[in-house]
Amino acid sequence: MSRVTGRTAVLGILGDPVVQARSPQLLNDRMAELGFDGVLVPLHVPAEGLAAAVAGLRAIRSFRGVVVTMPHKQAIIPLLDELASEGAQVGACNIVRRDPDGRLVGSMFDGEGFVAGLRQSGHDVRGRRIFVAGAGGAASGIAFALGRHGAAALTLHNRGEARAAALAARVQAAWPAMAVTVGTATPAGHDIVINATSLGMKPDDALPLDITGLQPGMIAAEIIMQPETTAFLAAGQARGCILHYGQAMLAAQLDLMLAFLEIKRK
Numbered sequence: 001m002s003r004v005t006g007r008t009a010v011l012g013i014l015g016d017p018v019v020q021a022r023s024p025q026l027l028n029d030r031m032a033e034l035g036f037d038g039v040l041v042p043l044h045v046p047a048e049g050l051a052a053a054v055a056g057l058r059a060i061r062s063f064r065g066v067v068v069t070m071p072h073k074q075a076i077i078p079l080l081d082e083l084a085s086e087g088a089q090v091g092a093c094n095i096v097r098r099d100p101d102g103r104l105v106g107s108m109f110d111g112e113g114f115v116a117g118l119r120q121s122g123h124d125v126r127g128r129r130i131f132v133a134g135a136g137g138a139a140s141g142i143a144f145a146l147g148r149h150g151a152a153a154l155t156l157h158n159r160g161e162a163r164a165a166a167l168a169a170r171v172q173a174a175w176p177a178m179a180v181t182v183g184t185a186t187p188a189g190h191d192i193v194i195n196a197t198s199l200g201m202k203p204d205d206a207l208p209l210d211i212t213g214l215q216p217g218m219i220a221a222e223i224i225m226q227p228e229t230t231a232f233l234a235a236g237q238a239r240g241c242i243l244h245y246g247q248a249m250l251a252a253q254l255d256l257m258l259a260f261l262e263i264k265r266k
Ligand SMILES: NC(=O)c1ccc[n+]([C@@H]2O[C@H](COP(=O)([O-])OP(=O)(O)OC[C@H]3O[C@@H](n4cnc5c(N)ncnc54)[C@H](OP(=O)(O)O)[C@@H]3O)[C@@H](O)[C@H]2O)c1
Pocket: 110, 113, 133, 134, 135, 136, 137, 138, 139, 158, 159, 160, 161, 163, 196, 197, 198, 199, 201, 206, 223, 224, 225, 246, 247, 249, 250, 251, 253
């Protein structure tokens, strides 16, 4: 990390807890690689302190921006001056930039990071039929990003079907050209199959979908980062799918966040 001086731009990660966050290491490393004079520090702020913390950040001229994590991704929205369409559609914000005039502008890069990570591996979502398991925060971001990037059809499958139906209705309203349905657990007939649940982190986790529906040539895409090869990806490999690992989403998202924060190579 670069040496902190009086000119160093200050960034933070705002959450409760923040001890588990990987952004401090990753973004500090990226800023150092870029030769950018900035430092990102953990800001452990409980829900009841959020408004005061955001008001304080607005007043700090050397403050460049903040990564937003649980439990603040929704609660921070009314405290901002502007929210980019990605965040407004999903109803969540995971990054805030402070402009020089003190305006706070938010955005949301979970879904955009996923699509960018796929593209960097040579896979475009445009015109493709896509199956998403999950309807939580990450799945919501991905679902809206798939519409934004021209996917032909989206099937959502979730343990809580009402949650999947509510998400499907919102995504369909935002992107009428994409055919959005709530499906069964089988991904048969799709081009890209995404695990966007939290299942797969623990060895005894259930599978997120019916793996007998995985077919040769499908792209099996994961968002879980640890372990690298989840049970879902192992099943995809055994059935001749092309694998796409969860790490790609985070790596691409970091690049998008740095661009949004206007942090570039010197
Ligand atoms: N690679 C990256 O850059 C990246 C970025 C963001 C998140 N992630 C990862 O994505 C995962 C999901 O995060 P999130 O923020 O979307 O979480 P979330 O909002 O809590 O959603 C969790 C999803 O998993 C489902 N689920 C959880 N436990 C289940 C179970 N036992 N059986 C069936 N379904 C279950 C939930 O279904 P219900 O609706 O039925 O509860 C829901 O669809 C996490 O592991 C997170 O670390 C990765």
